[in-house]
Amino acid sequence: MSSLTTPPAPQPGAWSDQRIENWVGVMLRTGVMLAAGIVLIGGILYLVHSHGPRPDYTHFRGEPAALIHLGGIAHGVAALNPESIIMLGLLVLIATPVARVVMCIVGFFFERDRLYAVVSGVVLAILLYSLFLHR
């Protein structure tokens, strides 16, 4: 059982919560800007290529398989399909919080906080399950 004292002030250069958070903050911002950039390129291509009437979103039909599966999206990006490029940007975006959890696992590991390395590992497992395994 831990005592009720404040944790010591973080040493410069040592692993600390604040250092993990700063590191994570920079990564999140970079990830979002990268994702937004890719989505913007896809969006501009979409606007250039689209001349028809507005797509109908009033009834739910679901998206075609080419825009749902990784292989289909990769194929579309190679063919410079605007909607596939937007999807690629969205995948980068969805990956940023996942990367955040991975960085926390590494950070807690170096802080020698086994409990929280495991807690972060559980969160990562739930995320990976929902992204890849859940039907």
Added chain:
Amino acid sequence: MDASWFSLILLATSVLAGLLGALSGLGGGVVIVPVLTVIFRVDIHYAIGASLVSVIATSSGAAAAYVREGFSNIRVGMFLEIATTLGALLGAWLTTRVPSHAIGVVFGVVLLYSAYASVKKHEETHTQKPDALALRLKLRGSFPTGPGAHEDYVAQRVPAGFSLMALAGTLSGLLGIGSGAVKVIAMDQAMRLPFKVSTTTSNFMIGVTAAASAGIYLRSGYIAPALVFPVMLGVLLGSLIGSRVLVRARVRTLRLVFALVIVALGVEMIVNSIRGWL
């Protein structure tokens, strides 16, 4: 309407929604879903898909700014993310099973509650009372109270907070929102954490929680790229502008005005859902 015009109007509307979400502290998702369904007549499944993506973008985009302030608590956040991600899995699964009008009614109720929570005065109830479970889980910390001054806190009632977080996650997965309002209640009311610690930690958690439903939304075809791109870019831009303005604006008055807008949208959503228009 031409497809390009539709995208540009969506972009402009989403900037406003992001601005409103940031200034009211409610988040972009709570605003964009009713706007898409009520004004643009978009099916609620596409609307929550677009919203969920925007929620991830704003949460991650704002993170760097919050980190600098030194309020957020990564251990509290990470521990409670077990509850929110499991809840989000359940919520996203429910979305694929529950009829649209039921989702609309739940959404309306959450809007009304969020509006109420955003104007309600909050009392600081944080404490240093040693709670055995919280100490074992290291759910404590200190936050800056002034230049060079810090105050310690220890979380209380961990099981209650954890359960409320599971509910927040379920709502997030079901409605494609960050459900920041419920997350803050769980930390600030149930666990008696300082308000600033609760709001900044909640922002960090929103991205991870939303990512837990994103895969299910993607596979269910809720994420329509041509609809999502103006919404995501707009909400992100709006919320970044909003967080800059927030420093200078008179928040209390703004919040009241926005709360009224949210109430109107919430009532509209409930009425539309019951009449079967969504």
